[in-house]
Amino acid sequence: MSKAVINPSLCTSCNICAEVCPGTFGEPSSDPGIPKLAPDFMCLDCGHCVAVCPTGAIAHRAFPAGTIRPVEDGGRVPTYEEVMSLLRTRRSVRVFRDRAVEKDVILKVLEGARFAPSATNTQSTEYVVVTDRGLLRQVAELTSAILSGSGGAGDPYAFVYGLIAEDMEKGRDPILRGAPALIVAHAFSRANYAGVNASVALQNAVLAASSLGLGTLWAGYVMSVCRRDERVPALLSIPDGHQVYGALALGYPKYEYRHWVERRPLRVTWL
Ligand SMILES: Cc1cc2nc3c(=O)[nH]c(=O)nc-3n(C[C@H](O)[C@H](O)[C@H](O)COP(=O)(O)O)c2cc1C
Structure with a gap:
């Protein structure tokens, strides 16, 4: 059958x-x-x-x-040149305009993620979207606090965590860069390739966002504390048994990049 x-x-x-x-x-x-x-x-x-x-x-x-x-x-489909233009001009945005991202626009971004490939077509990735300014600040503050607490003697990043905490105290936001929205990708942790699926889906979201004139920033600090501390996932209402696999700050970029710069040359072994 x-x-x-x-x-x-x-x-x-x-x-x-x-x-x-x-x-x-x-x-x-x-x-x-x-x-x-x-x-x-x-x-x-x-x-x-x-x-x-x-x-x-x-x-x-x-x-x-x-x-x-x-x-x-x-x-x-878009030409190779059009695709390359999107890929080369997408940059991590760290300065956002003071403008909320409308729900229907966020849904368009996530629609891009929905069409990502996933191992055995599990489509395992789920999302939490935070647009509440107070909650965004809480996520950034808790992330900073956890980072500060984690940098024991000999941790090469302890110095950076100290700088982050200082910035937070001054009302700045080195964690989410003041983005008006955060997309958190999570999945049942035993799903086949849950982490890879989420990364692939979020990168689709990144490209969809770029095509809509939005800027994104992988929120690596949030992702790293979610791996070792339950408090940020709890704040984000991540369900039991699920793990956070990616987080993207999202907003309208304040500045336009008018040039693109080179990357390292390809390192390829042809066999
Ligand atoms: C998994 C991941 C986590 C990242 N985390 C952060 C972060 O926490 N803060 C930040 O400013 N940039 C973060 N970045 C952005 C990288 O620094 C950035 O991609 C790299 O410098 C290349 O610049 P571009 O994205 O503008 O091309 C992260 C990128 C990735 C892929």
Whole structure:
């Protein structure tokens, strides 16, 4: 049994669905002309079969009518130059305008994350979005306090944590840089590749944000304290059994980058 049912009157036996299906192994279908798709237990609900079928011959339980849409603009994708321009001009933003990010805009950013790949299509990543200024400040302050408490003798970062604490005391925010929004990615910690899935999804969010004129900053300090102290996850209402795998400060950038700079040359081994 497969969750996908092929309508024999529409199927042209091109077999592309079976070729692209991640769950098909072994012999082809014994039913001549009808491709063999993954059995129920191997089906990832990835939708490749329904998305690739040229004649719309496949009905899939996970994708009811109305959820399979034609690709826009005849499948045109941004050119390599356009993509590279986005990739080169995205920078970590550390100075934000005093302007809230509207909920519908944050949802557009997260819509980018929703379409990220995930191991075995688990789509394991969930999000907490903080826009409350008071709570953002609390997250930054608690992060700074935990960092200060963690820098024992010999910790090479103890000095930096001291500077961060000093800045916080002066009302500045070296943790979230005063961003008006924070997106926290979390997942059930035993999900397959939970951390990688979250990173990949958040990077999609970063690029979606850039395309909307927003700036992002990976909130590394918040991420690092979440790994070793329960207090910030508790403040963020992260559910039991879930772990924080990424955090992104988000807002409208105050400054525009008019140039892009070089990166280290590629280090590639060709075999
Ligand atoms: C996982 C991760 C954590 C980071 N954490 C911080 C951070 O806590 N504070 C910060 O100012 N920048 C942080 N950054 C930004 C890096 O410093 C930045 O990506 C790098 O300097 C390159 O600059 P660019 O992002 O503008 O290209 C982080 C980046 C990553 C990928």
